[in-house]
Amino acid sequence: MRQKAALISPADSACLPNGTCYKQGMTTHNLLPALPDGLIVIVKRACPTCSLIEPVLAQLSDSGIPITVVAQDVADFSAGHARQIDDTDLAWSWSLECEIVPTLIRRDHGAEIERTYGWFREDWERISGCTALGADLPASRPGCGSKTQDPGVSDRLAIRFGAVSFASREVEIGDSEDPIEACFDRGWSDGLPVVPPTPERVYRMLQGTARKPEEVLGLMPPDLVPCTVEKVAINAVMAGCKPEYMPVVLAAVEAALIDEFGMHGLLCTTMFAGPLVLVNGPAATQIGMNSGVNALGQGNRANASIGRALQLVVRNVGGGRPGEIDRATLGTPGKYTFCFAEAEDGEWDSLAVERGFGKDQSVVTLFAAEGVQGILDQKSRTPESLARSFALSLRAVDHYKLAMHGDAMLVVSPEHARVFLDAGWSKARLREELDKLLVMPGKDLVVGADGIAEGMPANFASADIPKFRPGGLLIVRAGGPAGLFSAVIAGWAASGPTGSTPVSKEVTA
Numbered sequence: 001m002r003q004k005a006a007l008i009s010p011a012d013s014a015c016l017p018n019g020t021c022y023k024q025g026m027t028t029h030n031l032l033p034a035l036p037d038g039l040i041v042i043v044k045r046a047c048p049t050c051s052l053i054e055p056v057l058a059q060l061s062d063s064g065i066p067i068t069v070v071a072q073d074v075a076d077f078s079a080g081h082a083r084q085i086d087d088t089d090l091a092w093s094w095s096l097e098c099e100i101v102p103t104l105i106r107r108d109h110g111a112e113i114e115r116t117y118g119w120f121r122e123d124w125e126r127i128s129g130c131t132a133l134g135a136d137l138p139a140s141r142p143g144c145g146s147k148t149q150d151p152g153v154s155d156r157l158a159i160r161f162g163a164v165s166f167a168s169r170e171v172e173i174g175d176s177e178d179p180i181e182a183c184f185d186r187g188w189s190d191g192l193p194v195v196p197p198t199p200e201r202v203y204r205m206l207q208g209t210a211r212k213p214e215e216v217l218g219l220m221p222p223d224l225v226p227c228t229v230e231k232v233a234i235n236a237v238m239a240g241c242k243p244e245y246m247p248v249v250l251a252a253v254e255a256a257l258i259d260e261f262g263m264h265g266l267l268c269t270t271m272f273a274g275p276l277v278l279v280n281g282p283a284a285t286q287i288g289m290n291s292g293v294n295a296l297g298q299g300n301r302a303n304a305s306i307g308r309a310l311q312l313v314v315r316n317v318g319g320g321r322p323g324e325i326d327r328a329t330l331g332t333p334g335k336y337t338f339c340f341a342e343a344e345d346g347e348w349d350s351l352a353v354e355r356g357f358g359k360d361q362s363v364v365t366l367f368a369a370e371g372v373q374g375i376l377d378q379k380s381r382t383p384e385s386l387a388r389s390f391a392l393s394l395r396a397v398d399h400y401k402l403a404m405h406g407d408a409m410l411v412v413s414p415e416h417a418r419v420f421l422d423a424g425w426s427k428a429r430l431r432e433e434l435d436k437l438l439v440m441p442g443k444d445l446v447v448g449a450d451g452i453a454e455g456m457p458a459n460f461a462s463a464d465i466p467k468f469r470p471g472g473l474l475i476v477r478a479g480g481p482a483g484l485f486s487a488v489i490a491g492w493a494a495s496g497p498t499g500s501t502p503v504s505k506e507v508t509a
Helices: 048-052 054-061 091-095 121-128 153-160 179-185 199-206 229-239 243-256 263-268 282-286 301-316 383-394 414-422 427-437
Strands: 005-013 038-043 067-071 083-086 103-108 111-117 168-173 216-220 225-228 274-280 339-341 363-376 408-412 439-441 464-466 473-477 485-491 503-506
Touching: 005 179, 005 199, 005 229, 005 301, 038 054, 048 054, 054 067, 103 121, 111 121, 153 199, 168 179, 168 229, 199 229, 199 243, 216 243, 225 229, 229 243, 229 301, 243 274, 243 282, 243 301, 243 363, 243 503, 263 274, 274 282, 274 301, 301 339, 363 383, 383 408, 383 414, 383 427, 383 485, 408 414, 427 439, 427 473
Parallel strands: 038 067, 067 083, 274 339, 408 473
Antiparallel strands: 005 168, 038 103, 103 111, 216 225, 274 363, 363 485, 363 503, 408 485, 439 464
């Protein structure tokens, strides 16, 4: 019968009365061997070089130096009077940080003096102090990989021998249970299958950051639960992230915890919105994010899983579940995941640079996004004409007659951007033009105008009203090289103390 599977809870933790956290259902500190002085040779029968140097083991055992032969698979080496250890559990190999077999180590007074890998007669003779070793053997042969380096083995050993200790509660599931279904049953999913967060997977995810698992990033709304690096790693596993995505995921989570972003309000609103994650800088390229063809769509693992990881943290750590605190009337597919990178080629300042960061900094910006509204203009060949098309589309955010109720992100495609670039327009120049075009006469926007009950209060009738508050329009570049299509992404409730303001956070290791 196979061993029961273990999953780590994405939100819970279990701690002893003295505050020391432990992992339930799994031994994390098996006793490691007391390492002796003298010579230690680590071998495995499956390695041809280990079998080749078998006569040398007997020679060393006759030298009078204490020798221990550690066998990773079968302890059947002809090693004379040497002490032979069955290390099929790899406890010795783990303690000795073995990466290659055979490995020869000399220890004295409880400390390692020297080691060598493979078979190199001169090195073995120097370390052992013996001469004429393996006279009939070739002078040298490379070794093989230690069993500790087999796929997944080092992770299991790290957990078993206490290199990592999890605070989150471990859930044991039975032999007949499907781990994916177990995650569904426990309410950890966003409705799609998640990757079961086994201890080994979480350990690997934590290797993607230098930050300590127990570090608290802040209190995750709505339940205001302490959100640790470990809990983020668990949810990143479930979202399908790679370990190298962790710094970006952590920056996104930290951005969501900034008060100005209003994560609690974003969850509670009956409107459509959820957090959009935009990534700028070298990190986006390093982890293979998509800023090109289908940038706002499916198909890129980094885009999809980073945005999903943030959503799962909000759900599983903060308690932001639909039908409970999440009261969206309709919602949006972006609440599964909404994440992409900005296309950066130096021709226009990136959003991060506009927000005060350097070009060499990696930055995550969170935006309370609703849906994507396409802009189709295949005939404008001047920046003035195209800017007017953009402005007309932007007026529809929230409602044509509502002003300063929401922010917006304008996503400019490469072909549309080329119209502005060829005319020498910077991104700042485009924004300046849009700001002018988006000022509307109040008489056209007030309640009752054009026979529409919705609108601005009547006292705005004599004013000229800008569509967006200062700084409320973000402009980014993304998309494939073909197609004269751009997009407007509406932003939720910018006005008032309960709204959301876009926030940015630098990505750190």
